[in-house]
Amino acid sequence: MKILLIGEYSRLHNSLKEGLQKLGNEVIILGFKDGFKDFPVDFPLEKKWDSGFRKKIKLGLLVLTGFDISSYLTYRQFRKNSNHFQDFDVVQLINENSFFCDYRHEKKILKYLFKHNQKVFLLSAGDDYMYVDYNFEHTDNPSIVQPYLAGKIANKEFSNVLKFRTKPFEKLHQYIYENIQGVIATDLDYHIPLQNHPKYLGLIPSPMNVDKFPKKELVINERIIIFHGINRESYFKKGNDFFEKALEIIKKKYDDKIDVFVTENVPYNDYISRYNQAHILLDQLYGHDQGSNGLEAMAKGKVVFTNASNIFEKHYNLTQKVAINGLPDVDYLVNELSFLIENPTEIIAIGNRARTFIEKEHDYLKIAQKYLDTWTK
Template identity: 30%
Template sequence: MDTEDSFAFNERVIELVDGVIPIMYEYEVSYANHPKRLPTIPIPMNMNKIQYEENKLGKKLTVFHGLNRYGFKGTRHVEEAFDYLSKKYPNDLELIIDGKMPLNEYLEVMQRTNVVIDQMYSHSLGVNGVYALAMGKIVMGGAEPESLKSLGVESSPVINLQPNAQSIIDEVENLLEKRNQISDLGYQSRIFAEQVHGHTKVAQQYIETWGKH
């Protein structure tokens, strides 16, 4: 389906619904001038099914970037940053770029990770980033002011990245200087996930929105 066909299909679907509820800033701005656009409601995540464990730092700070849609997620920037960091801090960092693995293997890698790098080109977090927050990981990715406003929050534990390798290098080096704060930062991630993305709270927002429209 090409771009014109996709747009036409989208328009037909919108004709059938009473309103369009964005799940993040990117969708919100895409429908900015559409009369059926409703307030943004965050991605829901069932916190009862995601185990939180203290984010403990071992001998090395482990940083993970899931390999998926190479150009879309900005993986080349991560590769460039990891190449530099691995040479400068061989005894302090474990840097992992991997993907296309069974879910159980992917979650095992996530479980032993301290830091997860999500998308480089996004203003917001996707499902993978929210899942990592719920696990208690320190997440780097999209947390632009526009995104926070869209979610209805003033601040976020997500470390906002710019789409370049130097941004990653700076933030990872900053975390190395905050080794004793890793556990607390991971706990803040979980609390934010519960407060903003918890499935029951999100469901209540849907109920309230439907009640108004």
């Protein structure tokens, strides 16, 4: 089968590509490289006029004329190689705004893809119209909308979410759903809003290339190591304010038993070195299911504070913890961390179960086959 994967988030499409290729398919990725993560892309797109003095000119032009030069330049990059993006059996979009263009230019690109390929599918793998709308309508559902509504995130920092509540992106959503064969959710957070939608094809968990993470059991010597990596851009979205407050209490309480590594904007090699030494990793709050960082840490057999709600446990028929469900509650986080520090054998046990869970539910070859089965139904 000839497959075109469009867009990249946290290595999702690269891992899927590796699985599909091993199963004998021809696969190409088109899109941006997910920012500083710089993931491999066969046909890379570059977002132009998006920083420095040119960005100021772009914004001024946008205000005066409504013309978005970055979107136009992305469209030109696509058209330059458009003959490479036709005659595929399957095209899969990673998002409703895979090209990060305004409505006009995004629709022009999509129109070409719909016209020149057999089947087009959509992933719900991040913020999109239905996910954002659902969480504003159901504010009790754990999501990044909660810290925004609590006043912790400014509109400017939340613009990539709020854009899906505007009329142009509602129109883009409708246009996409009129032309795709179906939509696939990559975890439970995106599955919940899509239930009962006629175009919904079901949940396929994110693929993890377990070959890249050799099985290695945690070893605890004298001290337990806790790792907290902070990205300021997503500080409140991930619940880092709660993690930091909990860590301050834990450090005072167990100073003789633990080492806490907190990193922020450190070189990648330093980050990975500290990350790999850790027994416990603080990842994120506000959700039901794990993101890419959590899945990778679980594949390495670590105990991860992440999204692992009752809905998650029920969906996967879990009777024992494979991760610690993170909640925006300092006392709760302190109690959960205290229990692990005082019961280090439980750290080993959860870490082993986490690895087994990834092998069972997220192995990239099993996931690739699920995609093939879904696309060909």
